[in-house]
Amino acid sequence: MSDKTRVLFVCVANAARSQLAEALLRHTDPEHFEAFSAGTAPSAIDPNTYEVLQHLGVSTEGLRSKAIDEFAGERFEYVITLCDKSASECHALPGAGEVMAWDFEDPVTSDRPNAFRHTLHEIHERIKLFVLAKTRR
Template sequence: MKKRVLFLCVGNSARSQLAEALLRHQAQGQFDVFSAGTQPEPIDERTLTLLQKNDLDTSELRSKSVSEFSGQSFDFVISLCEKSTQECQSFPLADKIIAWDYPDPRIESGTRGFEQTFRELNERIKMFVLVQSKDIND
């Protein structure tokens, strides 16, 4: 059975969308991957542009509220900002809550913050997939 992963941030417009697309791509069907926000906003165009530039599928991405997942269970809930970590500490059906705190790339004009967040998430997610694959195969 696939492990379920939910990425959380406040707006679900940048960091969590990047993470969702990256994990989907890297895990190649090993996980069911979702993202949500505590106060969802439309996906930032720079998020979609960066993902498309890196040949990642954006067709299933949409901004969602964490309430959409109420009552669902997850193996991992990964918070990507301090505010969502605080707001979701009591996510009721999470086996593990992990906090990866990234600054909001939307506060900068241009794409540099998005590119940096993308690179850092890409490396961290590679490690996450490697560790989880090892756990599954052991």
């Protein structure tokens, strides 16, 4: 059993935001955290997700779209939802320690230029703060 803090990121499709968060947390602090992601209605990972992560030099190895049911019965210290819809669907996830709701615009449906880069940057900044707050002894 690992002594790392287990974190599950959840959004609806598990196609962009939760995948970005999973990869970024693994990249930012693999020593203290184990990161996972899932969707309440998973679909294929958007190719732009891979592109922005690789542009930043973040590994995309092992990323795949997963249903939240795949983690049934598993324990997570933190479950972090990344959109309002998943927050309302995941408020009673068994095995969840602290549930946090972060709300980020879905870059897949956004009409903003460089939406994926903006979302990547916003999630990365939040993850850096999360790591800082949760690893202070």
